[in-house]
Amino acid sequence: MTRSATLALFAITALALGTPGMAADPRPVRVQHKTVKVGDVDVFYREAGPKDAPAILLLHGFPTSSQMFRNLIPALGDKYRVVAPDYPGYGHSSMPLRDKFAYTFDNLAQVIDAFTEKVELKKYALYVQDYGAPVGYRLASAHPDRITAIVVQNGNAYDEGLDNDFWKPVKAYWKEPTRKEKRDALRGLLTYDATKWQYTHGVKSPELVSPDGAAHDQFLLDRKGNDEIQLDLFLSYGSNPPLYPKWQEYFRTHQPPVLIAWGKNDQIFPAEGAEPYKRDLKTLEFHLLDAGHFALESNGDEIASLMRDFLGKHAAKK
Known part of the structure; x- marks a missing residue:
């Protein structure tokens, strides 16, 4: 076989098999771990990808941190x-003291709004989950021109999403925040059993869930004084439902x-909180x-694939 015929055969085979060298850069995505000062707070963040590429801001929930995105970041970077x-x-x-x-x-x-300016995120897609939704929707409604798209993974913006048994003791705390027993009733949500439950409940194949996420989260939850911080935020979550009409107006407008x-x-x-977005x-x-x-x-993997397709249509050129 001649050299030109060999090269042609290689090219045809590479296209058929999707050889990385033919389809994409085979180099692995390298995730950087950085800290930037925002006021008096050191904000840690994970980052990957070209500086001039379309940006995605990933906002985590409770009781976790950016570690929840440890696999998604290299899948998109x-x-x-x-x-x-x-x-x-x-x-x-x-973790500033509560009196500071x-x-x-x-x-x-x-803090996250100021953080985006520090790291020069001028336009970005949002990924919101759990606590990330009330944080992200505050940013979006304040700066609608900056938001190219939104990915919602179990992030609430409608009353229907809070109409279940889980929220009953939390709502009782909102109604009587000065009653110690109402606050103390929520301390069970800060235990290792509760954290593991969040990771594994409702999962079809629990063996696919690494125990490392829950262990990492609990180690940080167990820091002295962090329990009171979390209880403060359980109370502050009551400030979010009154903003739902504003966020829904942002969606419509x-x-x-x-x-x-x-x-x-x-x-x-629950899924009842997802349905109203259709309105x-x-x-x-x-x-x-x-x-x-x-x-x-x-x-x-499924979510990363959905995001690549979705963002490729709606955020890649903005």
């Missing part, structure tokens, strides 16, 4: 600039493209996954 910060009191960010920093969702959002990738077996934010959004891709609260743990 070849094509996007992916940035995942830890909130104050979470992960590897500062008020742990409210307004303050978390202010600005019509961001939205991908719903929701673990339908979640007992904290307000015209460009909506809707997927209920056979997964639980932390759907990335069991369905991460």
Whole structure:
């Protein structure tokens, strides 16, 4: 066989097999771990991807941190600039004393808003999960021009999403925040059993869920004083439902493209909270996954694939 014929055969075979050298850069995505000062808070974040690529801001939930995105970041970082910060009191960010920093969702959002400016995120897609939704929707409604798209994974913006048994003791605390017994009734949510439950409940194949996530989260939850921080934020979560009409108006007015990738077996934010997004959004891709609260743990490849397709259509050129 001649040299030219050999090269032609190689090219045909590479195209058929999808050889990395023919289809994409085969070099692995390298995730960087950084810290930036925002006011008096050191904000830790994970980042990957080209600086000039379309950006994605990943916002974590309770009781975790940017570690929940440890597998998603390299799955997207070849094509996007992916940035995942830890909130104050979470992960590897500062944990200011409660008399120095008020742990409210307004303050978390202010820190993350300032963080985006520090790291020069001028336009970005949002990924919101759990606590990430009230943080992210505060950013989106304040700066609608910055948001290219939104990925929602078990992140609530409607009253229907809080109408279940899980929220009854939390709502009782909102009604009587000065009663110690109402606050103490929520301490069970800070235990290792509760953390593991969040990771494994509703998961079709629990053996796919690494125990490392829950162990990492619990180690940080168990830091002295962090329990009171979490209880403060349980109380502050009551500030979010009154903002739902504002966020829904943002959806209706600005019509961001939205991908719903929701673990339908979640007992904290059940699928009833996903359905109302259909009322307000015209460009909506809707997927209920056979997964639980932390759907990335069991369905991460599926979510990454949905995101690559969705963001390629709606965020890649903005």
